[in-house]
Amino acid sequence: MKDKEYVLKVAKDQNIRFIRLWFTDILGFLKSFSITVAELEHALEEGMGFDGSSIEGFVRIDESDMIALPDPNTLSLLPWRPKEQGAVARMFCDITYPDGSPYEGDPRQVLKRTLKRASDLGYIFYVGPELEFFLFKNAKGTPETLDDGGYFDLTPLDVATDMRKDTILCLEAMGIPVEYSHHEVAPSQHEIDLRYADALTMADNTMTYRLVVKEFAMKHGVYATFMPKPIFGENGSGMHVHQSLFKGDRNAFFDPKDENHLSDVAKKYIAGLMKHVSEITLVLNQWVNSYKRLIPGYEAPVYISWAMRNRSDMIRVPGYRPGKEEATRVELRSPDPACNPYLAFAVMLAAGLEGIEKGYELQPAYQGNIYELTEEKRAELGIETLPEDLYEAIKVSEKSDLLRRALGDHVWKSLIENKRMEWNRFRAQVTSFEIDEYLPVL
DSSP states (O other): OOOHHHHHHHHHHTTEEEEEEEEEOTTOOEEEEEEEGGGHHHHHHHOEEEEGGGSTTSOOGGGOEEEEEEOGGGOEEOTTSOOTTOEEEEEEEEEEOTTSOBOTTOHHHHHHHHHHHHHHTTOEEEEEEEEEEEEESOSSSSOOBSOOOOTTOOOTTOHHHHHHHHHHHHHHHTTOOEEEEEEOSSTTEEEEEEOOEEHHHHHHHHHHHHHHHHHHHHHTTOEEEOOSOOSTTSOOOOEEEEEEEEETTEETTBOTTSTTOBOHHHHHHHHHHHHHHHHHHHHHSOSTTHHHHSSTTSSOOOBOOEEESOTTSSEEEOOOOTTOGGGOOEEEOOOOTTSOHHHHHHHHHHHHHHHHHHTOOOOOOOOSOGGGSOHHHHHHHTOOBOOSSHHHHHHHHHTOHHHHHHHOHHHHHHHHHHHHHHHHHHHTOOOHHHHHHHTTTO
């Protein structure tokens, strides 16, 4: 754990002149304002005031004074910023009221509350997300891809090769380790995977990752997007989240005596995700466009199921390798990379803990291809379906006691209200599909 003295020393040693204070609104958009190094000590002690009334999901105009309190553990230089007149650093902030009490509408505080619940049970929550994204020539009109590559393809003269390299070097310079990078299945689609970390660190890292990807795409003259489904007829972008619980240095998901090496804790955790995933889908897949990805035929999960190793299921348990007990984990494949990572990690953990605390029983895995089953057979096996669109996700979330408890009343109400507005705007649109399909014949 780092403290004020550490931050002030680094600022002096690295000739830091400006510090960007970062936080997110409830939708996961990064917000920022800058202070000079002369204000840094005051900021660390008392925080910096700002008007919260203009931030989505925060407060009304008559209660707008908020405080951004920097977290010393998150100090990092921004390598892409020029250093001729002094370096620029960033710090993530916790949002508080002027009296110093935590603000219940701060997504970072939402995650911290859920992590405290896990900690009270003796657990540390680790996650490893795989974020996919597309690179296009620009952000205007019909997306123009940069290549026709596929999964793991090495595409010659591809701007993305150097762009991914520069992105990874920047992330590592910021103390964010990377495991893999490669071309994904769709044309101009890519993936960079971050190394496992505790959930709060990873949420901060995810926000940083998304900004760094966009920064270096712009430097290479292209546009990066985490939009879940930008191209009709191609795979969308997912954010598969590997997750596990540890007790100290011991992986609580591992059991050497179980045939699949899964502990009772792991099975109850999976059962919790299975039971509550529809309720938390509004957080994991929060945009109208998210549900264009969640359709059969494009490697995105539709049915609520789990299996060992099988990548067609919503929850996959990667195969055990001897001597790698710490790697035993659960992979949830439904989230997309345009979610708010603080809220997403919080609700996934809340669902899993619910299964542990209430002793949910995990039903046997179906090891075949669920997509080849008839609707009647799926019903017979008790295999349910994720919400089909944003409206359905809203209706399920409105009735969810678990989601309300995990997010807190303020964020729960604000998120649902925002999503209702988005759905109403969407359903009022006349789309190009309708014009092409109906205008010539009706």
